[in-house]
Amino acid sequence: MLLQLVNQDLGYDRGLVLRDISIDIHEGDRIALVGESGAGKSTLLTAIQARLLEQAALVPQNPGLVGTLSVFHNIYMGQLNRHSTWYNLLNLAWPRRREIDAIRPLVERLGLEEKLFERAGELSGGEQQRVGICRALHQGGDLVLGDEPVSAVDSHQSRNVLDALHEHFETVVLAMHDVELALNYATRIIGLQNGGIALDRPTTGLTARDLDFLYKTSDENHR
Amino acid sequence: MKTIADVPAGTRPRYSAAVRVSTEFVAIAAFCLAFADISISTLDPWSEMQRMLLGVVTPDFFAVEAIGIAVVQTIAFALVGVALAAFAGIILAQFFHIRPVRWACAIARSIHELFWALIFLQMFGLSPLTGVLAIAIPYAGICAKVYAETLDETPAAALNALPAGVSTISAFFFVRLPDAWAHIKSYTLYRFECGLRSSAVLGFVGLPTLGYYLQTAFSEGNYSEAAAQLIMFYVIIASLRLWMKPKLVGLYLVVAPLLLGGASQIHWDNVVRFVTQDIVPAPLRNADLLDPQVWSALGDWLMMILTDQALPGIIATVVLTQIALVATAFLTLAFFPLISTKFFGRFGRGVGHLFLVIMRSTPEFILVYIFLQLWGPSMLPAIVALALHNGAIIGHLLGRYSDEIKLRPDSASGFNLYAFEIVPRIYGQFLAYLFYRWEIIMRETAILGVLGIATLGFYIDSAIADIRLDRVMLLLLVTALLNLGIDALSRLIRSRLRLSTRLSSCSD
Numbered sequence: 001m002l003l004q005l006v007n008q009d010l011g012y013d014r015g016l017v018l019r020d021i022s023i024d025i026h027e028g029d030r031i032a033l034v035g036e037s038g039a040g041k042s043t044l045l046t047a048i049q050a051r052l053l054e055q056a057a058l059v060p061q062n063p064g065l066v067g068t069l070s071v072f073h074n075i076y077m078g079q080l081n082r083h084s085t086w087y088n089l090l091n092l093a094w095p096r097r098r099e100i101d102a103i104r105p106l107v108e109r110l111g112l113e114e115k116l117f118e119r120a121g122e123l124s125g126g127e128q129q130r131v132g133i134c135r136a137l138h139q140g141g142d143l144v145l146g147d148e149p150v151s152a153v154d155s156h157q158s159r160n161v162l163d164a165l166h167e168h169f170e171t172v173v174l175a176m177h178d179v180e181l182a183l184n185y186a187t188r189i190i191g192l193q194n195g196g197i198a199l200d201r202p203t204t205g206l207t208a209r210d211l212d213f214l215y216k217t218s219d220e221n222h223r
Numbered sequence: 224m225k226t227i228a229d230v231p232a233g234t235r236p237r238y239s240a241a242v243r244v245s246t247e248f249v250a251i252a253a254f255c256l257a258f259a260d261i262s263i264s265t266l267d268p269w270s271e272m273q274r275m276l277l278g279v280v281t282p283d284f285f286a287v288e289a290i291g292i293a294v295v296q297t298i299a300f301a302l303v304g305v306a307l308a309a310f311a312g313i314i315l316a317q318f319f320h321i322r323p324v325r326w327a328c329a330i331a332r333s334i335h336e337l338f339w340a341l342i343f344l345q346m347f348g349l350s351p352l353t354g355v356l357a358i359a360i361p362y363a364g365i366c367a368k369v370y371a372e373t374l375d376e377t378p379a380a381a382l383n384a385l386p387a388g389v390s391t392i393s394a395f396f397f398v399r400l401p402d403a404w405a406h407i408k409s410y411t412l413y414r415f416e417c418g419l420r421s422s423a424v425l426g427f428v429g430l431p432t433l434g435y436y437l438q439t440a441f442s443e444g445n446y447s448e449a450a451a452q453l454i455m456f457y458v459i460i461a462s463l464r465l466w467m468k469p470k471l472v473g474l475y476l477v478v479a480p481l482l483l484g485g486a487s488q489i490h491w492d493n494v495v496r497f498v499t500q501d502i503v504p505a506p507l508r509n510a511d512l513l514d515p516q517v518w519s520a521l522g523d524w525l526m527m528i529l530t531d532q533a534l535p536g537i538i539a540t541v542v543l544t545q546i547a548l549v550a551t552a553f554l555t556l557a558f559f560p561l562i563s564t565k566f567f568g569r570f571g572r573g574v575g576h577l578f579l580v581i582m583r584s585t586p587e588f589i590l591v592y593i594f595l596q597l598w599g600p601s602m603l604p605a606i607v608a609l610a611l612h613n614g615a616i617i618g619h620l621l622g623r624y625s626d627e628i629k630l631r632p633d634s635a636s637g638f639n640l641y642a643f644e645i646v647p648r649i650y651g652q653f654l655a656y657l658f659y660r661w662e663i664i665m666r667e668t669a670i671l672g673v674l675g676i677a678t679l680g681f682y683i684d685s686a687i688a689d690i691r692l693d694r695v696m697l698l699l700l701v702t703a704l705l706n707l708g709i710d711a712l713s714r715l716i717r718s719r720l721r722l723s724t725r726l727s728s729c730s731d
Binding site: 053 | 236237241629630632633634635637642643644647650651
């Protein structure tokens with residue numbers, strides 16, 4: 001088992017977002033976190049990330065790119081901790097062939113090969129998000145935690161991105177707002193509602209309709 | 224397997240304009256370094272440094288009389304000078320759209336306070352008027368520019384909302400001034416802090432401010448007294464916001480002129496002679512202006528001064544400026560993490576703040592003077608002092624700027640954080656600040672000639688010693704033009720690199 005939470009209260013300093021949470025995550029789990037905005041998906045991801053800091057590659061909602069550096073450098077940053085500082089500085093000034101060759105397949109996979117030495121800050125929102133994905137792929141490891149990793153990319157690229165994430169990582173935990181995609185890729189769905197876990201079960205046999213109830217409260221509130 | 228050659232041009236590594244410009248400046252500085260004299264000529268710099276450090280840890284606050292007078296006079300000159308400058312500045316700002324006004328202000332601020340003081344010394348002697356005007360004139364030029372820029376930012380909507388037929392003066396007092404007031408006030412307070420530093424330095428030409436007493440203490444080797452004076456100066460600057468209250472400004476302004484020291488008699492015939500005789504180029508004095516020989520003599524005179532004095536002065540000034548600029552850049556990059564929450568805890572930042580405050584509160588002129596005592600005359604003391612002072616100023620601004628960066632939760636740490644996350648994000652701001660200080664560093668470099676480094680100030684100081692005031696004026700004109708040239712070049716580079724151009728709190 002990778003992680004076990006038992007009756008935990010989770011949230012930021014200002015107040016609790018999630019109460020009395022119990023989940024466990026195993027190697028090989030493909031989990032989709034679903035629920036309306038503000039239900040606590042990001043909070044749960046942050047809590048998991050804080051506990052698995054050493055093992056997890058992270059795809060934050062805001063990709064956190066350094067806009068003045070190139071796409072290459074932003075992706076290279078996924079492995080900063082694996083090289084000596086001197087080697088990192090060398091790559092900052094003169095990208096090594098070895099590193100470019102290691103990163104090129106990733107950008108080709110996600111359709112960014114022509115942008116490799118563009119400044120990240122000059123890319124579109126969807127492209128920036130894909131750079132963030134590439135960084136996580138380059139970082140590697142057993143587990144990836146993603147907060148709405150395809151929110152800004154088009155539907156064709158969404159599938160491409162999710163395929164890549166699921167191929168590269170054994171364990172995947174993604175917060176998703178697209179229920180259809182969640183059901184397609186995940187083997188387990190965790191639904192959040194009213195500050196708690198409303199549903200936690202395998203996707204087999206589940207349909208989008210079965211998850212509708214998670215989004216009911218917001219509809220009523222809006223009316 | 225693809226090779227680099229197969230890859231389209233757009234997908235090869237390349238460098239941003241900011242990195243290219245930085246590399247060019249480093250290369251220029253390295254080239255300049257080859258021609259610069261950076262030797263240490265004193266016999267035993269280490270034991271002298273030990274004596275100085277001993278003085279720093281044993282400050283002699285019992286020299287109360289000298290310290291008290293020095294501090295009070297320094298404040299009084301700064302107050303009167305900056306008040307006059309602010310008043311003149313707000314009036315000049317109304318006419319800043321007129322080109323000759325802009326030029327006059329640019330010339331006024333391109334000449335260092337000490338040079339102005341050297342001019343007025345010839346006219347008024349060691350009268351308080353010399354010190355007050357030496358601060359007021361260049362500062363009026365700077366204030367006019369900044370006030371005008373601030374007033375120009377009045378939202379058009381507010382002005383359009385005025386009924387038709389409102390006079391310019393009413394619009395000024397009802398809309399433009401109130402809108403800009405907060406910024407004008409805080410900028411003027413910042414200017415006053417700079418004024419304190421300028422006032423302190425004026426002591427080096429004989430006015431009764433801090434520099435005069437410091438120089439005396441240094442020449443007597445009385446480092447404990449010098450340390451006490453400097454510490455008092457830091458306390459005054461650090462507590463500025465506590466005693467500089469809006470309600471008290473009126474009182475200060477009434478009292479300050481009375482404290483400027485015993486007014487020596489101004490000899491008006493000196494002033495008249497200065498304007499009508501001394502500054503007229505020698506070949507033209509009492510000459511027949513219709514005689515062609517007079518004009519060819521003037522040509523020879525010009526050529527002689529420009530090639531024998533101005534040219535070597537310009538070369539030394541530019542060489543020293545470029546080295547000091549790049550040294551400032553490196554020190555800035557080393558200094559800013561000292562006060563950044565991204566790199567140090569509360570205690571570390573406290574130490575960092577103390578160090579940076581001391582370095583930026585000490586006028587660069589005084590820092591150079593101290594290092595000159597240690598190492599003897601060469602460019603080395605100037606480079607180190609200018610880099611420390613300017614690096615501390617920009618480092619302070621960048622440190623605060625870096626605090627506002629939001630990092631992703633799993634970002635790198637230590638040196639990787641510095642090199643990959645922080646420096647790339649602040650680099651544009653860093654260059655903008657540096658290019659702003661470029662012109663300031665050059666103005667300071669020119670004046671350092673007074674201390675014996677062979678920049679333009681050295682030739683100006685020698686001409687004053689020879690009482691050849693016509694040469695002084697010509698060399699000052701050259702100095703001003705050089706400064707305006709650097710200012711224009713800096714603006715060009717900043718606009719090419721699209722660096723933000725409104726940073727008045729960093730301009731000096």
